[in-house]
């Protein structure tokens with residue numbers, strides 16, 4: 680895996696939208712408003728969205744999503760997962776209180792179960808571990824989403840607890856499984 684930064688003279692800014700991460704098969708890069716068709720292909724797929732907190736998106740919602748993630752005021756790390764030049768998914772790390780970062784991911788359905796989300800998640804975890812002040816990397820999924828839970832485990836996160844009625848998704852309160860990785864104060868994973 681190789682982490683590249685356009686502004687390579689300086690330490691990476693966690694919110695640097697010019698960030699690009701290369702893995703063996705994927706390039707994770709900032710979204711562009713011209714990604715709408717590719718993003719809409721999975722963001723409007725009911726089966727992809729069944730276990731996600733968003734969607735299925737209308738075209739307008741896809742355009743609004745791209746406007747939010749390309750907004751310079753966006754405080755999260757939001758990256759398009761690209762394969763052979765096409766956007767095939769997305770991954771994010773959202774900063775919270777006290778050095779917490781919460782991860783999220785989505786992949787186009789025809790590419791599931793080929794290790795792509797794991798490859799992207801491992802790369803983003805490795806990047807977040809380089810940021811100052813990180814204490815915890817977390818992720819959560821619906822209890823009926825074993826694929827996402829498995830990605831969390833393979834990225835080095837461990838099951839913590841089930842949170843009852845964690846979020847309201849499409850008008851319904853849903854439970855979450857919370858996974859975390861504790862990070863020591865100077866960065867890196869505790870021994």
Ligand SMILES: CC(C)(COP(=O)(O)OP(=O)(O)OC[C@H]1O[C@@H](n2cnc3c(N)ncnc32)[C@H](O)[C@@H]1OP(=O)(O)O)[C@@H](O)C(=O)NCCC(=O)NCCS
Pocket residue numbers: 726727728730731732783784785786787790791792793794795796797798819820821824825826827829830
């Ligand atoms: C979650 C998601 C991103 C995973 O993407 P992916 O590229 O298929 O993930 P990977 O191939 O890296 O890993 C999937 C793992 O889950 C496993 N898996 C898939 N379906 C499973 C099931 N029903 N039960 C148990 N394990 C399952 C796969 O076998 C694989 O594990 P393995 O490598 O140990 O065999 C993808 O399923 C998706 O986009 N889902 C819809 C959106 C979503 O739920 N996002 C997450 C919200 S928390």
